[in-house]
Amino acid sequence: MAATNQKDDEKRHEHQMQSVKRSNHSSAEGAESSVPESHYPWDVPEYNKIARFFASLSESKIETTKCTLCNTIQWPPRSICSNCLCTDLDWIEIPKTGTVVGFSKAYVGTNPGEEPPMLVAAVHLDGEGALRLLTRISKAKFEDMKVGMKVKFARAALVNGKPYWEHEPLTN
Amino acid sequence: MRNVAIIGYGLTKFGKREGSLRDLAAEAGKSTLESIPNLDRSEIKGFFLTTTDGEPYVTASVAENLGLKPALSAKLENLCASGGMGITVAYGAVASGIVDVCMVLGVEKMSHLKIAPPMEWDFTRGGIMPPAVWGSMYAQKHMREFGTREEDLALVSVKNHRNSSMNPFAQFQKPVTIEEVMKSRPIVSPLKLYDCTAKTDGAAAVVLTNEELARKYTDSPVWITGTGQSSLGASFGNVNPQYTTWPAVANASRDAFRTSHTTPEDIDIAELHDAFTINEIIEYEDAGFVEKGKGGQFIREGQSEIGGKIPVNTNGGLIGAGHPIGATGVAQSIEVVQQLRGEAGKRQVGSAEVGFTLNLSASVSTASVIVYGRKQRSGYS
Numbered sequence: 001m002a003a004t005n006q007k008d009d010e011k012r013h014e015h016q017m018q019s020v021k022r023s024n025h026s027s028a029e030g031a032e033s034s035v036p037e038s039h040y041p042w043d044v045p046e047y048n049k050i051a052r053f054f055a056s057l058s059e060s061k062i063e064t065t066k067c068t069l070c071n072t073i074q075w076p077p078r079s080i081c082s083n084c085l086c087t088d089l090d091w092i093e094i095p096k097t098g099t100v101v102g103f104s105k106a107y108v109g110t111n112p113g114e115e116p117p118m119l120v121a122a123v124h125l126d127g128e129g130a131l132r133l134l135t136r137i138s139k140a141k142f143e144d145m146k147v148g149m150k151v152k153f154a155r156a157a158l159v160n161g162k163p164y165w166e167h168e169p170l171t172n
Numbered sequence: 173m174r175n176v177a178i179i180g181y182g183l184t185k186f187g188k189r190e191g192s193l194r195d196l197a198a199e200a201g202k203s204t205l206e207s208i209p210n211l212d213r214s215e216i217k218g219f220f221l222t223t224t225d226g227e228p229y230v231t232a233s234v235a236e237n238l239g240l241k242p243a244l245s246a247k248l249e250n251l252c253a254s255g256g257m258g259i260t261v262a263y264g265a266v267a268s269g270i271v272d273v274c275m276v277l278g279v280e281k282m283s284h285l286k287i288a289p290p291m292e293w294d295f296t297r298g299g300i301m302p303p304a305v306w307g308s309m310y311a312q313k314h315m316r317e318f319g320t321r322e323e324d325l326a327l328v329s330v331k332n333h334r335n336s337s338m339n340p341f342a343q344f345q346k347p348v349t350i351e352e353v354m355k356s357r358p359i360v361s362p363l364k365l366y367d368c369t370a371k372t373d374g375a376a377a378v379v380l381t382n383e384e385l386a387r388k389y390t391d392s393p394v395w396i397t398g399t400g401q402s403s404l405g406a407s408f409g410n411v412n413p414q415y416t417t418w419p420a421v422a423n424a425s426r427d428a429f430r431t432s433h434t435t436p437e438d439i440d441i442a443e444l445h446d447a448f449t450i451n452e453i454i455e456y457e458d459a460g461f462v463e464k465g466k467g468g469q470f471i472r473e474g475q476s477e478i479g480g481k482i483p484v485n486t487n488g489g490l491i492g493a494g495h496p497i498g499a500t501g502v503a504q505s506i507e508v509v510q511q512l513r514g515e516a517g518k519r520q521v522g523s524a525e526v527g528f529t530l531n532l533s534a535s536v537s538t539a540s541v542i543v544y545g546r547k548q549r550s551g552y553s
Contacts, residue, residue: 042292053295075409076295102309102415106360109302117358120300122309122415132409134297134305147316162292162299 043161049079052091057158062165064131065089073129095127096153097170103137103145111159123151123167139168175383175548176266177393180208181506186374186494187343193225193281194234200375200499201238201277208379210389211273213238216379218265218274219245222258223498225280234277244271250403252447254278255501256531256540259378260399263542266380273385278499279375294534296409304360304368306408306535307448311362313415314450320468322362326353327471328449329366329491335478336488338518341503343372343494367449372494376502378509383548394509394527398432398543400424408535420539421458421530428528429460432543436460439543440524441511442482443504445532446489452476455530456484459541483521486511501531501540508544 040047043054053076056063065074067081068088075094080087101124105117119137124130137145138154150170157164182203184196191199205213219242221231231247244265248258255278262274297305314320330350336342348366356365386393402423405411412418429435436459444459446452453467461482462470470476476484487493487507490500508527510516527544 076293076407102312104305104308104312104361105358106300106302106305106308107358108304108360109300111299118300120305120360130413132296132413134300134309134408136298136300147312159299163295164299 041161043158050077053077054158054161054163056091057156057163057165060156062094062153062156063091064094066092073131075129075131094131095125095129098123098125098151098167100145100147100149100151102147103142105142111164119145121145121151121167136164136166137168138166144169173267174269175395176263176380177383177386177395177548178378178505178509178544179381179386179389179393180204180211181376181378181509182207183341183376183499183503183506184374185341186372186496186503188283189281189373193223193227193230193279194237196281196373196375197221197234197277197279198237200279200377201234201275204275204277204377204379205238208389211379213240215273216240216275217243218262218271220258220262220274220276221245221247221498222249222254222276222278222502223247223280224249224251224254225498234279240275242271244274249498250538250540251533252445252495252497253501253531253533253538253540254498255376256504256529256542257401257501257538259380259396259501259505259542260401260540262380263396263399266382269382273379273381275377275379276502277375277377278496278502280496280498281373282371282496283373285371294407296407302360303447303535304363307368307450308360308363310412310415310454310536311448311450314454314467315362317416318465318468320453322354323350324453324468324471325362325367325449326350328446328452329353331471331477332446332452332485332489332492333366335486335519336492339487339493340517342488342492343370343374344488344492363448363450366491369447369490369495372496374494374496374499374503376499376506378502378505392513394512395545395548396542397545397549398428398430398434400427400429400431400541401539402427403538405537406534407537411535411537416454417464418454418458418536418539420536421455421532422460424539424541425459425530428541428543432545433549434526434543434545438526439482439528440526441486441508441521442484442528442530443487443507444484444489444530445500446485446491447495447532449491451532451536452484452489459528459530478519478521486516486519486521501529504529504531505542505544512544512546
């Protein structure tokens with residue numbers, strides 16, 4: 001019992017140090033980190049059943065969960081199906097194409113090193129689940145943007161522990 | 173179930189304030205207690221603190237500062253709708269008889285924060301966290317679908333700054349012109365600096381009691397005649413798929429009108445949740461004051477000005493008076509109480525009988541509505 005506790009304490013300490021390192025890192029970059037860190041690390045499976053969402057972002061994939069019982073897609077990903085409360089869920093990649101329903105130049109909320117304004121859009125994804133998200137638009141100018149235009153997934157990442165993704169115009 | 177009235181209130185000056193969250197809470201609590209001289213502090217059996225502040229046990233600490241020893245106390249948090257929701261919960265506690273006298277104290281200390289409030293849980297935003305981004309998406313679609321103009325948004329800001337210039341507790345004391353709003357720096361197009369709220373420190377409190385006790389404390393109780401609340405999710409990607417119509421607002425308003433036995437035509441004054449100027453315009457519509465799409469026309473025609481059909485945000489709203497998250501909904505209630513009692517000074521609308529408040533959270537996923545009357549509702553439905 002005592003040994004387990006000691007081990008747990010060590011682990012917790014490790015996580016704490018990781019977290020400290022991360023915040024030191026961002027402050028070293030003069031980060032206007034727009035989102036403070038969680039009090040526990042969301043990208044560590046032991047602390048979070050949807051840690052894979054963060055791991056996938058690091059591999060430039062946006063994944064979410066889908067219920068194995070009723071086939072409902074959860075967005076954002078969850079450890080429980082909000083439709084039938086089943087906890088047996090599969091991971092799937094979200095659809096890669098969608099339609100712009102609104103777009104804008106944002107002069108606030110940029111990440112460190114990102115020059116404002118950033119081109120942002122609300123996109124309704126194609127396919128199952130009719131998923132909706134906000135995204136950054138790359139390879140396009142504000143003047144080129146139109147409501148109703150098609151976009152495709154460009155890349156994803158984990159930036160300072162936060163989700164980050166971009167879409168770009170779909171050109172055939 | 174018993175009828176419930178607000179019998180006293182107090183608030184701090186809103187803005188960038190010296191002092192801690194506890195200091196601000198103490199200031200508003202003291203002023204509230206002083207507004208009800210016949211109330212002994214020992215009679216306050218319910219105490220709810222509404223704030224997004226994360227410190228554990230802060231409610232007991234604030235109660236201790238004010239010399240309160242409540243039987244029932246809790247911190248209540250629902251992001252920007254914390255205040256309205258807190259008053260609704262207190263209303264339930266008093267109406268049911270769990271407590272007879274209950275204080276709701278909203279407080280927020282924000283000026284030291286880089287960005288507030290944090291919203292880590294909404295992964296559908298792809299790390300694009302400023303609320304003005306969803307505000308801009310809703311605004312653009314309303315402009316496209318209904319011909320709402322950027323100038324209409326600006327008129328909301330002009331009205332609310334004019335009102336806040338007559339409110340000594342407001343963060344912004346100077347009126348602005350439509351040109352100043354239109355030329356203010358872009359935040360997330362089409363929203364500009366004066367279309368948005370600022371960071372605000374502040375606190376506000378009210379005391380509620382039942383119909384048997386109300387007259388013991390005041391000759392002019394303001395009755396809570398109906399309530400409605402709707403929480404439809406938390407994430408941008410899961411609420412308001414139409415963008416220009418907000419089901420949470422419609423649900424909460426419908427329930428508040430039903431329980432108060434009123435209709436939108438009965439409302440003499442409304443405090444709406446103008447987190448952005450576009451919000452106020454869409455809320456005119458979804459609360460039921462105008463048809464869908466006519467919100468821009470409503471502000472253009474001056475119908476929501478003091479002296480108009482339904483004066484809206486006479487205290488300056490969130491844009492003019494300030495938006496100290498947990499205190500905002502409580503401050504909205506205080507404005508209605510002041511207007512119904514004829515205590516609103518330069519911004520008094522004349523005689524007002526029925527008031528309405530709407531308090532919202534995160535990309536309009538939760539709405540909390542309260543209807544107030546100078547007259548006690550007959551019978552409990």
